[in-house]
Each structure stands twice: as structure tokens, then as C-alpha cells.
Amino acid sequence: MNGASPATTLYAFSKEGTQALRRLRGRRLLAAFDFDGTLAPIALRPEQVVTPPGVRAALDRLRGLCATAVISGRSRDDVLNRLGVHVDYIVGNHGIDGLPGAERETAECVAVSQDWRAQLRGGEPLRTLDPGIMLEDKHVSLSVHYREARDSARACAQLPAVFAALQPAPRIVTGKMVFNLLPPAAVDKGTAMLRLLELAKARAGLYVGDDVTDEDVFRLHQPDLLTVRIGRDDTSQARLYLRAPSEIPRLIDALIVELSATGSQARSAAH
């Protein structure tokens, strides 16, 4: 929480929310989005998640008006295969996978993840706890899924003791029925967002996300970064909220209205 008091979360389409969006008018902007639960609704299984046609069309309308990015917990290639529309930057693995300029950190993350994999003997001790626990090798990090465990509550309680034995100690990011094990050198979504803002030469940013790892962006509290959470949560550090991922096209269209008001200035932001 870095000592900051929780922001007052406002509905994005309230009077104050609309005013906050209006302040992006005329700025060189980077609009960045998380993928699962933000651009695409959560499905029962991660492999079933697809980008809704309305979201693809809205992102396509945004093209050329500002720089765009997706920062996801999935691998970069996985996002690339599911997105179905052009964006300027795709960064996977919570910030480390495909982030331009982070090659040294990426190489370090690959080495540590593969070392952990060896320490976990390919997941064998995990399956001894419960045969439904699955180790996913995401190359620069590892994910341990317990969605299919026979006793998921028990698996969730027991797994942290296994992770505690790993060297070096992982940064553990919990998700929906998953523990993500991130190497110490892994960049978080907040750092990734700051680097993308720099790369895009953006003077302002918009970031939309729905989960714990998105708080790394929300808690940056940069004056020129407007943050939006999917789903109201008054403990979140996000400035605005949307009620559901289905409101994403409306948010993008509201952004397009603001950026189109000053088309030529905004367009130069993308390049």
C-alpha cells in the first residue's frame, strides 16, 4: 500500500469520472489494459477466454489516436494469439515478457525459473500433495494452478510451504486458483507501465485492470495516469471503476471522443 490512503473510487461514467476522462483531452496518451477480466471476461478455463468482438472493434477505432498496450499475466505469445486486434505493445508475465529494454532482467528471470523448475523436479512434489495441482512453465516465471485439485482449499493452504523452500525466494502473486512465482528480477506491472509511457513518449496514461497485480499500476498515483478498475472495490487504489468488462467498449468510445477533439496532437502520440 506504500502508505498511500485508498483513493475514492468513482464510477467512470459519473460526472466526476467523465471530468477525469476529459482531462486526457489533447494529451499524448498511452492507453493500456490488462487482458483477463478486463478486455475479455473470465471463463471457466483460461484457454476458453476470447476477446469479445465489441472490444476488438473498439480497440480498432482507437488505433492511431493514441498508443495502446496490453499488460497481462499470460505469456506475451498467448495474448498475441487471443487479442485479434493490433495494439502497439504487448507485455506478458505481469510485466517482464516482451518489455522493450528489459532484456537483462528477462534473461535472469528465465535462469531462475528454470532453476526452480529443477528444484521442484518438474512438479513431482506438488502432485504428491494433490494430483490435480498443475505446474505451468511460463519460461520467465512459474505458475502453480490448483483449480483442478481434489481439495483446492487444502492445496491452497499447503502450497506456500513448498514455495518457501525455493532458492532464491520467489515473489508470490496470488490469482484466481493460482500462485504465480516471480523471480526477484521480475518487473511488475507498475514498472512496465512507467517504461511503456516513456517509450511511447506519452504525457498521460490510462490503465484499466481488475486484479491484485493491477494494483501495482494503480498505486503509482501519478498525476497524469488515470486508473480504472473493473468492479468496484473501495480498498483499491484505482481512481475510477467500471461495473463489468462489458463496459470497456463504452469507455474506449468515451476516450475516442476526447482524443478526436484534438486529433492531430493526439495522433502524434502514437509515434
Ligand SMILES: [Mg+2]
Ligand atoms: Mg486480469
